Amino acid sequence: MVMQGTPLISGTADVPAFNKEALIQALRTDQAGESTFPEFLAGAWQAGVVRYDVDFDARTVTYYGCNDEEYMESYPAVAID
DSSP, X not given: OOOOOOOSOOSSOOOOOOOHHXXXXXXXXXXXTOSOHHXXXXXHHHTTOOXXXXXXXXXXXXXXXXXXXXXXXXXXXXXXX
């Protein structure tokens, strides 16, 4: 099953320049529970993120800009009892 959400943009648009500080701000806002997932995605797009890769084994997420820029965050392991 697939459920398409509201697109971040419509029509033709320039990709925003990669802005690591703006991405980190979007991440911290989301991590603090102060944004929805669609709001986080919009913030990441505005920070120039065109894709991201999640590595569950390494517990990292790497965010990429269109000119090979990247920013990686590591996440601690979580034990569920």
